Amino acid sequence: xxxxxxxxxxxxxxxxxxxxxxxxxxxxxxxxxxxxxxxxxxxxxxxxxxxxxxxxxxxxxxxxxxxxxxxxxxxxxxxxxxxxxxxxxxxxxxxxxxxxxxxxxxxxxxxxxxxxxxxxxxxxxxxxxxxxxxx
Amino acid sequence: xxxxxxxxxxxxxxxxxxxxxxxxxxxxxxxxxxxxxxxxxxxxxxxxxxxxxxxxxxxxxxxxxxxxxxxxxxxxxxxxxxxxxxxxxxxxxxxxxxxxxxxxxxxxxxxxxxxxxxxxxxxxxxxxxxxxxxxxxxxxxxxxxxxxxxxxxxxxxxxxxxxx
Numbered sequence: 382x383x384x385x386x387x388x389x390x391x392x393x394x395x396x397x398x399x400x401x402x403x404x405x406x407x408x409x410x411x412x413x414x415x416x417x418x419x420x421x422x423x424x425x426x427x428x429x430x431x432x433x434x435x436x437x438x439x440x441x442x443x444x445x446x447x448x449x450x451x452x453x454x455x456x457x458x459x460x461x462x463x464x465x466x467x468x469x470x471x472x473x474x475x476x477x478x479x480x481x482x483x484x485x486x487x488x489x490x491x492x493x494x495x496x497x498x499x500x501x502x503x504x505x506x507x508x509x510x511x512x513x514x515x516x
Numbered sequence: 517x518x519x520x521x522x523x524x525x526x527x528x529x530x531x532x533x534x535x536x537x538x539x540x541x542x543x544x545x546x547x548x549x550x551x552x553x554x555x556x557x558x559x560x561x562x563x564x565x566x567x568x569x570x571x572x573x574x575x576x577x578x579x580x581x582x583x584x585x586x587x588x589x590x591x592x593x594x595x596x597x598x599x600x601x602x603x604x605x606x607x608x609x610x611x612x613x614x615x616x617x618x619x620x621x622x623x624x625x626x627x628x629x630x631x632x633x634x635x636x637x638x639x640x641x642x643x644x645x646x647x648x649x650x651x652x653x654x655x656x657x658x659x660x661x662x663x664x665x666x667x668x669x670x671x672x673x674x675x676x677x678x679x680x
């Protein structure tokens with residue numbers, strides 16, 4: 382009886398601790414991904430991978446879940462090392478777009494009359510100007 | 517219409533200034549002004565339709581759970597299914613005191629929704645009341661505390677228990 386209880390315990394314990402490890406690893410990876418997303422980094426691919434890892438965890442397939450999470454970990458390390466550069470580019474695009482939009486009225490003020498006159502003349506370039514003799 | 521006419525040109529300029537200021541404001545505004553999540557309980561076809569009205573203890577009710585995320589980052593959402601008396605349904609601040617019968621966990625990206633068909637078991641041990649509430653609560657994994665936090669969103673469905 383005691384032997385069978387010990388055997389059952391020894392068989393169950395690794396499974397329980399493995400599941401706990403996988404869950405805690407998943408939570409850690411999710412938290413890091415969410416932190417990156419909060420900073421404005423695109424994390425769509427990581428979220429897809431994490432969703433599939435969660436699917437494997439819930440199905441009890443800890444092996445495949447660990448494989449997927451390893452890939453997530455590698456991607457996260459790469460993104461975390463480049464986060465400053467990615468945010469700089471993102472901010473440059475964002476504020477550059479805003480500045481470009483705000484400069485457009487000035488460009489319209491300067492260029493629209495010139496463009497209009499240019500088109501006006503181009504539309505009439507085949508015209509022949511003659512002087513009309515007074516009767 | 518002569519664009520070079522002073523009045524026409526002034527109108528064109530005014531329209532372009534207003535339009536482009538609005539456009540640049542929309543570029544600069546934060547992506548999420550009012551963060552929120554949403555939870556829905558739909559029928560087995562994932563529509564607002566025919567919900568079960570009577571259940572037997574021990575049977576499984578097929579329904580569909582809907583979660584939407586608009587908080588600005590991916591959330592780890594857990595829908596906790598409970599069966600409780602009609603007087604013990606959750607509030608905006610407190611979850612139901614009943615024990616969890618089933619958990620449905622999903623990662624929901626920002627501006628995305630998750631629709632999942634689920635089989636909700638009706639426990640054999642039920643409250644003695646004629647009617648019970650099938651309750652689903654939305655819990656969200658909190659990044660700061662590293663724990664599940666009740667979001668204040670819940671749905672419930674009253675059903676009559678048929679006892680043989």
